Each structure stands twice: as structure tokens, then as C-alpha cells.
Amino acid sequence: MKIIKIVNNNIVTSLDEQNREIIVMGRGLGFGRKPGMTIDDGKVEKVFRLNSAGENQKLVDIIQDIPLEHIKAADQIIEYAKNMLGEKLKETIYLSLIDHIDGAIERYENQIQFANPLLWEIKQYYPSEFKVGVQSLNILKKMLGIELPVDEAAFIALHFITAEYDTKMDVTFDIPRLIDDIIAIVESEFSIKINKESIHYERFITHLKFFAARVLQAKQMPDDDDFLFRNMIRDQYKESYACAQKIRQHLGECYGVEISEEEVVYLTVHIKRVTMHVD
Incomplete structure (x- = not known):
């Protein structure tokens, strides 16, 4: 590998075998060196290969002044x-x-x-x-x-x-708060305390993490044409569906997001499962 750019005494950029830019790190790797010189393989401690030239440049900008x-x-x-x-x-x-x-x-x-x-x-x-x-x-x-x-x-x-x-960091911060809100609504609506040690709770939380990430980024599951399935869930799980609707209203008021009917139906199924298994 040849040096393309000297970032600092310990970091240089180069090209890999596919002619993609890489960031090469090692103590003293760039000290006293110039672009075009061969990299001392014995000093290489880490090679960063990011997905794009833009991300590579961002990483260079970040690490150039970091010990x-x-x-x-x-x-x-x-x-x-x-x-x-x-x-x-x-x-x-x-x-x-x-x-x-x-x-x-x-x-x-x-x-x-x-x-x-x-x-x-x-x-x-x-x-x-x-x-x-x-x-x-x-x-x-x-x-x-x-x-x-x-x-x-x-x-x-x-x-x-x-x-x-x-996700973006602000969305990541909102996800746990949104999950807290949903758990509180479910427990209030059914007058229960969900067993936090149960496998059913773990599955519910797994669904909520992905659900929260989708709705906060406007990447929800779109409504499909399976009206029979949706009507069946509404009819058979009336209490859980009513709870999901309250969650939908709360998220709209507090987070400014609109929840699709498809998301509400799948949330209903998960609410039904977790509330069925309460000690």
C-alpha cells in the first residue's frame, strides 16, 4: 500500500486492492513520511474501511486530532x-x-x-x-x-x-420513553402489572423497540388489503384493540406521529399476548 495522504503522525490514507479509499492507523505510521511512499506494514495496527468516501472523510476529520x-x-x-x-x-x-x-x-x-x-x-x-x-x-x-x-x-x-x-440519536433517545408510555397505558387499561421476567414481556418489548423505531422515523408498515385479518383481530381482541387505539391517540398527541391501521392491528396482537400471561 502507498500513502495517499498524511493525516497525522499515526494515521494515513491509502487505497485497497479495489481502489477504494481506506484509513490506516499505527504508531508513527505517518511520521517523516510523504504521499507516494510505501506504508510500513509492520506498523499497521488498524485499517478502517467505511462505506463511502464521505464517511471516510468524516472519520478522518474526527480522528485527526484525537490521541x-x-x-x-x-x-x-x-x-x-x-x-x-x-x-x-x-x-x-x-x-x-x-x-x-x-x-x-x-x-x-x-x-x-x-x-x-x-x-x-x-x-x-x-x-x-x-x-x-x-x-x-x-x-x-x-x-x-x-x-x-x-x-x-x-x-x-x-x-x-x-x-x-x-436511527438518529434523537430518535434513539425517544424510543425508551415511548416504550415506557406504552407499558404504562397497557398496565393501566387492563389494571395489571406485567411480569418483567417473563418471555412474553421480552417478546413484547422486542416488538415495541422495532415499532417505536418505525413510527418515530415515519417508516411504518403500510396498510394492506387484508381486510378480513384486520376485522378478525378487531372483533376477537376488542379490549386489546381499544388499548392499541388509546396508544395511537397518545403517540399522536405527545410525539406528533400518525400510526397506520396495520401497525395498530399488529400492536393489538402483541398486547393480547402479553396481557394473557399475567400472574
């Missing part, structure tokens, strides 16, 4: 997350997490801490992502000797949730 140790720590966290979450992450996780980790370290050094208002919800609704966040704190402590609070584990988890569900 190498911070980038390496963020990269190790991402590799751990890929193993834990099944590698279903959008490549933009490199952009957001490296920047976030560097900012978290700066806040730590300046003794600035933020409480995470969604700590409970993230632990409850996204246990795998929260586990990644907790392990991230362990990685940062081991690699950099810093000890961040558990609220930071939840902030890190939010970045992985965003990368998994391909």
Missing part, C-alpha cells in the same frame, strides 16, 4: 460489541463512538459528569447493549486507567442502539 490511545480503546470496544451483538452494526458507529469516547475522557479529566436520564430504561429494554456499555468501562479502565460512572455505560449503549436500529 491514538483513545481511538484504539474505542476500536476495542466496537470489536467487543460486534461479537456480543452479532456484527449487525452500521459502520457509522466508528464515527460516533470514537468521538464520544474522546469527549467522555475529556469530561473525566475536567471532572465533569452527566447523569443519564434513561439509565433505567436502557438497562431494562436493552440489556445486551447495556452489557456492552459496562464492558466498555472496563476496557477504558484497563487501557487508559480511567474509571467512568455507570451513567456513561448507558450513554455508550445508546450509540450501539443507534447503530443497530439505524
Whole structure:
């Protein structure tokens, strides 16, 4: 590989075998070097291959002033997350997490801490992502000797949730709140307390996470022509359908979203399932 551009002493850009731009990282990789020179393979520690030239440039802009140790720590966290979450992450996780980790370290050094208002919800609704966040704190402590609070584990988890569900961060923040609202409406309408340890609750939450991501991004399931199915659900699950309609009204009033009838019908089915299995 030949150097195309020197980003800093530790980072250069090059081209891969398919002539696509890549970002190559390694201690001293760009020190005293010039474009056109061959990259010292023995110094290469990481190669970033993002999906587009635009994303590559954004990453270059982010990492050019970030210490190498911070980038390496963020990269190790991402590799751990890929193993834990099944590698279903959008490549933009490199952009957001490296920047976030560097900012978290700066806040730590300046003794600035933020409480995470969604700590409970993230632990409850996204246990795998929260586990990644907790392990991230362990990685940062081991690699950099810093000890961040558990609220930071939840902030890190939010970045992985965003990368998994391909949402924007403001949408990711709204999803747990929307789920909270739906759970509260269901429990109120049926005068029940849903068993948070049951498999039926887990399935309900899984549906709500995708449901929330769709409606908050205007990517809902469109109404189809299966009127027979919709009428059957309305007739057989009257109480659950009435509850779904209250949820529809609430989301319209509080989040400014319109819920399609198709979404309401499938929400009805899931409400029926979770309310059938209450101790």
C-alpha cells in the first residue's frame, strides 16, 4: 500500500486492492513520511474501511486530532460489541463512538459528569447493549486507567442502539420513553402489572423497540388489503384493540406521529399476548 495522504503522525490514507479509499492507523505510521511512499506494514495496527468516501472523510476529520490511545480503546470496544451483538452494526458507529469516547475522557479529566436520564430504561429494554456499555468501562479502565460512572455505560449503549436500529440519536433517545408510555397505558387499561421476567414481556418489548423505531422515523408498515385479518383481530381482541387505539391517540398527541391501521392491528396482537400471561 502507498500513502495517499498524511493525516497525522499515526494515521494515513491509502487505497485497497479495489481502489477504494481506506484509513490506516499505527504508531508513527505517518511520521517523516510523504504521499507516494510505501506504508510500513509492520506498523499497521488498524485499517478502517467505511462505506463511502464521505464517511471516510468524516472519520478522518474526527480522528485527526484525537490521541491514538483513545481511538484504539474505542476500536476495542466496537470489536467487543460486534461479537456480543452479532456484527449487525452500521459502520457509522466508528464515527460516533470514537468521538464520544474522546469527549467522555475529556469530561473525566475536567471532572465533569452527566447523569443519564434513561439509565433505567436502557438497562431494562436493552440489556445486551447495556452489557456492552459496562464492558466498555472496563476496557477504558484497563487501557487508559480511567474509571467512568455507570451513567456513561448507558450513554455508550445508546450509540450501539443507534447503530443497530439505524436511527438518529434523537430518535434513539425517544424510543425508551415511548416504550415506557406504552407499558404504562397497557398496565393501566387492563389494571395489571406485567411480569418483567417473563418471555412474553421480552417478546413484547422486542416488538415495541422495532415499532417505536418505525413510527418515530415515519417508516411504518403500510396498510394492506387484508381486510378480513384486520376485522378478525378487531372483533376477537376488542379490549386489546381499544388499548392499541388509546396508544395511537397518545403517540399522536405527545410525539406528533400518525400510526397506520396495520401497525395498530399488529400492536393489538402483541398486547393480547402479553396481557394473557399475567400472574
